[in-house]
Amino acid sequence: MIADYTEAAVCRVDDLVDGQLKEVRVGDTDVLLARADGQFYALHPKCAHYQAPLAKGLLNGHRLICPWHNACFDVRNGHRLEAPALNGLPTHEVRIEGGQVFVRLTTDKESLENPMVAPDPSTEETYVIVGGGGAGAFAVEGLREGGFIGKIVMLTASQEAPYDRPNCSKDYLQGKAPDEWMPLRSDEFYKDYGIDIRTNQHVTSLDATTRQIELASGETLTYDKALICSGGKPNPLPGLDPELKGVYTLRSLHDSQKLREMGQQGKRVVIVGSSFIGLEGAMSLRKLGSDVDVVGMDDVPFAKIVGEKIGRLMQGWHEKEGIRFHLGRKIDRLEGSGAVNAVLLDNGQRLSADFVLLGLGVKPNTDFLKAIPREKDGGVKTDNYLKLADGLYAAGDIAHYPITDGTQRIEHWKVAGLQGYTAGMNMAGKEQSYSSIPFFWTNQQGKRINYVGHADHFDAIIYDGDPETDEAFLALYVLNDQIKAAAGLKRDQDIIAIRELLHAGRMPSVEDVRQGINWVDELKKA
Structure with a gap:
């Protein structure tokens, strides 16, 4: 009898320890193998959000966490536990025989909806x-x-x-x-x-x-x-003439579509505000071929959030791509008859503009x-x-x-x-307390900075790696002798571990962090 399924031995039982992930091959299919509490689980190997390789993520108990944007899944059943993924992960059958781990493919889908009830049309609530x-x-x-x-x-x-x-x-x-x-x-x-x-x-x-x-x-x-x-x-630009055309915000799909039409080769755009969205917009418009100037009130972009050293680094990434910065400056006025054609700064400098993008945050x-x-x-x-x-x-x-x-x-x-x-x-009646640790990411010139925790101000920054010289680094933000937040470049597993430790209330002391921490090992401690 010919089997109508694909199955393969993918490793020996003692090849993986609890908390370990490994991408394996079953026939022509890649599978993520995970071990938790002595049990083996097999799942689709890519995140349901942006297809990140989950083997480069982290397994904390039964929580499987994506390396890129920290979506989270239950390794036991593939269910999505946390945004930004909407769907869960398909799972495959696992059996142990003769000290070997066998995986049998049971689905060819890349993602699955979490279990949901159907509506009852007769219900008026x-x-x-x-x-x-x-x-x-x-x-x-x-x-x-x-x-x-x-x-x-x-x-x-x-x-x-x-x-x-x-x-x-x-x-x-x-x-x-x-x-x-x-x-x-x-x-x-x-x-x-x-x-x-x-x-x-x-x-x-x-x-x-x-x-x-x-x-x-x-x-x-x-x-x-x-x-x-x-x-x-979006916060408005003070004193802006509401009838002046050519002034945009970037808050919606419609905004993005309009800016994509506007920002073609040779167009001159002035971005007011050096926020994350403002500089992501600057990056994208520059890639379209626009000539881009950024005006910001802060002396260093993002300094209040990630510190001056990383802020200058990120500014440099943009400058290498031809984006010009005018920092520590305010807008005196926008010029133009009917439509904007220039931006006048408070120091008298005049920037020509075919259009203006406001990136002044929201309320x-x-x-x-x-x-x-x-x-x-x-x-x-x-x-x-x-x-x-x-x-x-x-x-x-x-x-x-x-x-x-x-x-x-x-x-x-x-x-x-x-x-x-x-x-x-x-x-729906479940009474779940919200206690999640904040996480966000930003893409600045193709480099993804992940940030976990929250510190609207800080007393000190502890660096693991030098942002000015190293390809990968962590920055840990200290307030009142406690680690409140962290930012990282190419330190995905460490950022995940820090978030999980913050959530569990197990963040090491500042003194221990200064001595050096292996964050993944710290998370694995009982």
Whole structure:
């Protein structure tokens, strides 16, 4: 009898220890082999997010963590545990015989949806999601994973259903990512799970006492529970004439499409603001052939976040590609009759411009909320379960959530996805406390900097490797004699280990860190 499956011995039992990963071959198929608690598991070897090689990631208990963007999966069943991946990983059968590990291929799929319930059309209970970004996208899946079978309505001001927003400043803006890559899910997915996505919907009022939402169209919706994940709105340039054409922001897919059309060979663009998004935009427009000037108020880009040494390094990467910087400068005014043609700096320097890109950060988009107190920055304060009021939750850019020594608000894609998912599960009745350690990444001239933790200021920086001379390095940010955050280039496993240690409350002392730490070994300690 001829077997109708492919199976192979891939290693001996004692070839791997607990916590070890290895990519193996079964027939013509690559498979990730993992060992945890004495058990072997076989999974698809590429991350469901951007296809990163998971063998270069890290296994902490049953948590399999991607090296690039820290998506996380359960090694036992392949389920997605953390954003930015939406799907889980297919698994294969494993058996032990004669001291050898055999893997039998059981699927040829590259990713699988987490288990979700189907909607019940007879159920009238209605949950509303205000916002169609990362938090909203993960929230609707959290609702169905959590067992909610009622109606789900997503209201988004965008022209599109949820899409891969981080790519808008990177490959998509450069013309390297086609349109079909951008949607997070297909229209069929949302239809199958009964998720009613209403685009071009502007919410003018949400009253937490009456549980009513008013739209600019005049329609009023009543909700049983709602999640506010309305994101941020770009900060304006003070004194800007609203009628002046040729001034853009980079916040949406539509913005990216417009800038891609504008930023062709020889076009002159001035970017106001030296933020991460501003410089990712500068990078991408330069790759399109634009002539790029960057104006920033800080003397060194990103110095307040990653320190001056790394900030200067990143500035140098851009300068090598022909991007010019004007730092420690303010905008005096934009010039042009009807459309911008120049930017005048506060030192009198005049920069010619075919168009201007504003990268001045965002503030929480919460003006429409009624009966909900707001923080000084416009955000809203949640409890540990991301709850604002009875039947009302918040996630993403607008949410101040509790931490050990106060609250914090984070504006990053992975954080938004994790919070949206947690809020969705809690709305479905699961009562999961949100306690994740923040993580973000940025691509600056093809070099990915990963950052974990949060330090809006710091007393000192401990370097492992020299950013000025080494190809790979870590920077650890110290506040009040504690490691609060870390940034790294080509130190993916270390960044993962640091995040897991921060989450577990097991971060080594500053003194020990100064003596030198093997972060992966530190994580493996009991």
